[in-house]
Amino acid sequence: MFKKVLVANRGEIAVRIIRALREMGITSVAIYSKADENALHTELADEAICIGPAKGLDSYANPIAVLSAAMVMGCDAIHPGYGFLSERSDFVQMCEETGIKFIGPSSEIIHLMGNKQNARTTMQAAGVPITPGSKGLVHSLDEAHIIAQQIGFPLIIKAADGGGGKGMRRVEEMSQFDHLFEQAQNETQAIYGNKDLYIERIIYPARHIEVQILADEHGNVIHLGERDCSLQRNNQKVIEFAPAQSLSEETRAKICQTAVQAAKAIGYTNAGTIEFLLDENENFYFMEMNTRLQVEHPVTEMITGIDIVKQQILIASNQPLEYTQEMIHFNGFAIECRLNAEDPKFQFRPSSGYINRLILPSGGIGLRVESAVYPQYLLPPFYDSMIAKIIVHQPTREAAFKLMDRALYEVVVEGLETNIELLDGLISSESVFHDRIHTKWLEESFMPEWQMTLHENEDTDKLEEA
Structure with a gap:
């Protein structure tokens, strides 16, 4: 077992990992x-070291600075969390x-799956269904025209x-x-x-279903079920559910087994997530693999009782692995809402500054809040705008929605703009409760x-103020 682990991240995920390490007796x-x-994570850790200026590229995403810190502090392992250097x-x-x-x-697996076109090719070779699209990278507009005409519209450039x-x-x-292809090229070059680039046919309407897997270094691979991440805005997840209510038991078993098959085919190790698009006929297609912990991992932990970190x-x-597939049981229904510092009135632009007053929900069985903010905390403008993840778990879907409704009602954040009204509106929506959603529903129908x-x-x- 490791003696000292450097947590190469910040915010709520750094706090989450530090707490797990303390429970395991690891510095x-x-x-x-x-x-x-x-920041809270510097207060909670056993030791802390400054690694650079405010900007992420000069600090948390600076590989030399992070690795140097690990060596100076005598660490034998690094946990990356998500974002920054995790992939x-x-x-x-x-x-x-x-x-x-x-x-x-x-590093070999991350490189293989980090390039989405390589990942598509690898998954196809492993017998995993992929969406129709380009067979390789698309380098020119003329080549892109031919592919677009072959696969048809709507399509997505990635x-x-x-x-x-x-x-x-x-x-x-x-x-x-032409215009959008050049936009995508320029953005890709800049980032x-x-x-x-590559091109895929769009599956519409579609569900975003992802499967959590665990794989040890001895060849054992299991899945921890699936999550529904279809509530998205601008390709960013807003609310996640586990398990996915839209799946038949036959499709659920098939998609989870396909994820295990895919992980075994590439010799994957550690925690990972394989993401699929599901069409109206329950055909599913590989979208991408995240070779790291996911923001929404708590909903899976809640329904399985397994601490993924x-x-x-x-x-x-x-x-x-401590578990075989037969030992994994799924209980109840879980929801995660992402409370972000952003202004819905101005295209959800990020909000930063002092949190003058803060109340996050508490009390009751099945309520969990993960956060790294506190009253009078200065939320910096340099990083992700997440304030907290609010997670509930109840025996039934109806009970989970009621608890989440109560939890959101308790939230008070003064000093910053937040997306609390959006979350409240979604949890109160009949369409969301009755599972009549898809990946574009939030933007096209709800917003x-x-x-x-x-x-x-x-x-x-x-008018009332006047």
Whole structure:
């Protein structure tokens, strides 16, 4: 077992990992930028070290600074959390070369699955269904025209190295194609340093279903069920559910087994998530693999009772899985809402500043809040805008929705704009409760009416003040 682990992250996920390490009796080391000197994760860790200026690229996403900190502090392992260096194969290779264990898959696997076009080809060879699209990278507009005509519209242009909705453009018809293709190329070049793109046919309407897997370093692979992440805005997840209510038991078994098959085919180790698109006829297609912990992992933990972060640490220390597939049982229904500092009235632009007053929900069985903020905390403008993840777990879907409704009602954040009204509106929606959603439902069906109501309420408030 490791003696000292550096947590190469910040915010709520760093707090989450530090707490797991303490429960396991492992010394934790926090890293922090100059903007995070008073952050909660630096207070909770056993030790802490500053690694650079406020900007993420100069601190948390700086592989040399992070690895140097691990060596100086005498760490024998690094947990990356998600974001920053969690899927940087070059950083993992540096860890491997210096003998510091990276708590995650190998650099080779991250490189293979990090490039989405390589991942598509690999999954297809493993017998996993993929969406119709380009057979390789698309380098020129002329080549892109031919592929677009072959697969038809609507289609999506994607950055090969992309993630989080970056370098993606949806194209409805050929008249839009040239402009959006060039946009995607320019964005991809700016973010990832290359123009590598590929093209896929859009499955519409579609569900976003992902399967959580655990794989040890002895060849054992299991799944922990699936999550429904279809409630998205601008390709960013907003609310997640486990299990997915839309699946028949036959499809559920098939999609989970396919995920295990895929992980075994590439020799995957540690925790990972394989994401699929599900069409109206319950055909599913590989979308991508996240070779790391997911933001929404708590809903899976709630319905299985398995601590995924602890399992990551045990696997990385070369211990065999504690569980067989037959030991995994799914209980109840879980929901996660992402409370973000963003202003819905202005295209959800990020909000930063002092949190003057803060109340996060508490009390009751089945309620969990993961956060790294506190009253009078200065939320810096340099990083992710998440304030907290609110997670509920109940025996039934109806009970889970009622508990989440109560939890959101208790939230108070003064000093910042938040998306609390959006979350409340979604949890109160009949369409969401009755599972009549897809990946574009929030933007196409819910948002127009909700924003109209938002502005009407704002106008009413102004009249009352006058």
